[in-house]
Amino acid sequence: MRTDWSGRPAARLIVPAALLALFGAGCRQDMHNQPKYIPLRGSEFFDDGRSARPLVNGAVARGRLREDAALYTGKAGGRALDAFPFPITREALKRGQERFNIYCTPCHDHLGTGLGMAVRRGFRRPPSFHTDRLRQLPPGEIFDVITNGFGAMPNYALQIEPRDRWAVAAYIRVLQYSQNANVADVPPEFRGRLGTPGDMR
Amino acid sequence: MPQIFHRSTNTISRVSIFGAVFALAVVGWALSSLDRSSYATRANTPREQPVAFSHAHHVGDEGFDCRYCHTSVETSSFAGLPSTEICMNCHSQIWADSPELAPVRDSFRTGQSIRWTRVHDLPDFVYFNHSIHVKQGVGCTTCHGPVDKMPLTWQHASLHMEWCLDCHRQPERYVRPRDQVFSVTYQPPPDQLELGRKLVKEYNIQSLTSCSTCHR
Numbered sequence: 001m002r003t004d005w006s007g008r009p010a011a012r013l014i015v016p017a018a019l020l021a022l023f024g025a026g027c028r029q030d031m032h033n034q035p036k037y038i039p040l041r042g043s044e045f046f047d048d049g050r051s052a053r054p055l056v057n058g059a060v061a062r063g064r065l066r067e068d069a070a071l072y073t074g075k076a077g078g079r080a081l082d083a084f085p086f087p088i089t090r091e092a093l094k095r096g097q098e099r100f101n102i103y104c105t106p107c108h109d110h111l112g113t114g115l116g117m118a119v120r121r122g123f124r125r126p127p128s129f130h131t132d133r134l135r136q137l138p139p140g141e142i143f144d145v146i147t148n149g150f151g152a153m154p155n156y157a158l159q160i161e162p163r164d165r166w167a168v169a170a171y172i173r174v175l176q177y178s179q180n181a182n183v184a185d186v187p188p189e190f191r192g193r194l195g196t197p198g199d200m201r
Numbered sequence: 202m203p204q205i206f207h208r209s210t211n212t213i214s215r216v217s218i219f220g221a222v223f224a225l226a227v228v229g230w231a232l233s234s235l236d237r238s239s240y241a242t243r244a245n246t247p248r249e250q251p252v253a254f255s256h257a258h259h260v261g262d263e264g265f266d267c268r269y270c271h272t273s274v275e276t277s278s279f280a281g282l283p284s285t286e287i288c289m290n291c292h293s294q295i296w297a298d299s300p301e302l303a304p305v306r307d308s309f310r311t312g313q314s315i316r317w318t319r320v321h322d323l324p325d326f327v328y329f330n331h332s333i334h335v336k337q338g339v340g341c342t343t344c345h346g347p348v349d350k351m352p353l354t355w356q357h358a359s360l361h362m363e364w365c366l367d368c369h370r371q372p373e374r375y376v377r378p379r380d381q382v383f384s385v386t387y388q389p390p391p392d393q394l395e396l397g398r399k400l401v402k403e404y405n406i407q408s409l410t411s412c413s414t415c416h417r
Contacts (some may be wrong), residue, residue, distance in 0.1 A: 034325040039279040042316065048312055102266040106291070117263045123294045154290045157270050 072162050074143030081140030084114040086163070088170045096171030099164045103156055112175045129172055130179045142169035237359060246359075247353035250320045251304050254354070261349035267341050267383050278330040282317060285309045292297055320354050328417050335383075337406050338376040339368070342385055349385040365415065372406050373397030379404070 021193035037043065044157040047054070072086045082160075101110065109116040112129035119125045127134065132154065146165045149155035177185075186194060239245045259265050268274060273281035285308040296302055308315045323329055335341075344349060346357025358364050368375050376397050381387045390396055400406070 011263060031326050032324040036325065036326065040282055040319075048313060049316070056407070102268050106263070106265065106269070117265075118291050121263070121291075121295050123291060151293065155287070158284065158286060159269070 017126055066162075070140075071166075074140035074147065076140075079140075080138045080144060082138040084139055084166055084170060086166065088167075090166045093171055093174060095164060096167030096169070096173070099160055100168050100171045100175075103159050107153070111179060112172060126151075126153060129176050132163065135176050135180065139166070139169045139173070211338060222335065237361065241360075242356070242359040242361065244356045244358060247351070247355045248320050250318055250353065251315055253301060253352075256348045256351045256354055258352075267348075267385075274331045275335055276332055278328075278332065280331045285315060320356050323360060327415050329415070336379075336406050337372075338379050338400055339388060340377050340382050341382070342387065343368075343375050343377070347385070366410060369410050369414070370408060372408060373401045376400045376404070376406060 018125065019094050032098055039052070042049050043051040068085070070076045070081055074081050100108075104112075105116050107116040107119045107123060107126055108129070109119075113150065114126040114128050129135075141166050146156050146160060146168060147162075148157070156165070183194070235241055259270075260267070267280075270283035270287055271280040272283070272287075273279060285305060288302075288305050289309050292305060304315055307313070334344075343410055344358055346355075348354070373394060374397055375389075377387060377389065378400065380397075
């Protein structure tokens with residue numbers, strides 16, 4: 001005997017409704033988008049819409065107290081440091097080269113002549129590193145310019161860590177030396193390689 | 202008692218059994234294709250942004266290193282978006298009056314953040330860390346594609362788990378030398394597998410495929 005569904009429309013809807021509910025449940029994204037903050041996710045709670053809160057003035061992260069004034073300001077007794085606060089090893093120079101190429105070349109270019117891409121696009125041209133005045137600049141002053149900016153140059157404190165700023169200053173010394181050297185400065189065993197392309201190894 | 206079904210119905214029943222299996226397979230195939238399609242993953246679709254920032258211009262034309270703006274990529278899980286100050290490093294003088302950059306100048310003046318649209322939105326139950334990948338020789342473009350050719354940024358990969366696992370199972374197929382990680386023009390050499398095996402050994406890259414590597 002056939003069941004007569006016609007009188008019970010509700011029952012007739014149950015099966016499709018259950019299927020729909022199952023499908024619908026499969027598409028919920030609760031676990032994908034959990035009510036938590038991840039970096040740069042906005043916040044409805046704070047007025048400025050940021051979940052990352054600004055530091056209270058004077059807050060110091062654990063282990064980040066900058067006790068060594070020379071290392072973090074480039075100055076000692078109000079005067080720019082005339083030496084590097086840590087030994088400049090080959091490792092440090094390579095680090096300096098890497099950081100210089102990332103952050104400084106847009107204006108200063110790879111040799112430090114001041115014809116980087118941003119300058120070619122209209123940014124004010126910085127002085128070339130290869131003048132007597134800049135060759136005499138104490139490392140502490142280079143550190144200070146990176147940290148606080150100078151003239152049209154903005155500060156790079158956000159982008160370059162303090163120790164890296166010293167490494168960059170040291171690499172600038174390398175560039176200055178490389179552009180103002182003569183054959184006698186090259187150790188005899190390397191003179192044969194002059195004129196062949198290569199990088200700092 | 203006479204036969205109810207004519208002999209020809211045998212064929213119909215056979216065809217319909219096969220047809221049902223075939224139809225189910227087609228539905229399954231269609232669903233899995235849909236799931237992998239860029240319609241579902243939203244890959245290859247440029248996202249609208251409050252400022253029409255072009256990686257093609259900044260990276261491709263001007264040659265900026267990724268790290269100039271994405272400063273925390275080597276030290277943190279998150280690559281980092283540049284603060285407005287970093288944009289203004291150049292745009293205080295270049296295109297300083299452009300109406301296109303009005304939101305950047307407003308942000309600089311008022312201190313309000315620019316509300317960029319997130320392009321790569323991993324599910325919240327996945328842990329991902331940029332710094333370890335960068336350190337172990339996974340290049341930016343390996344996952345993010347030809348960023349230097351993107352006028353508006355789009356997601357290059359599906360970000361499906363099978364996509365992650367593809368590399369986690371066989372890192373030697375994708376890793377590159379550390380000094381090439383940030384190169385946008387790097388092309389894997391023809392002997393990638395050989396180089397990859399060497400790098401995997403040299404960098405001590407482990408094939409991590411346990412669930413808790415990413416779902417922690």
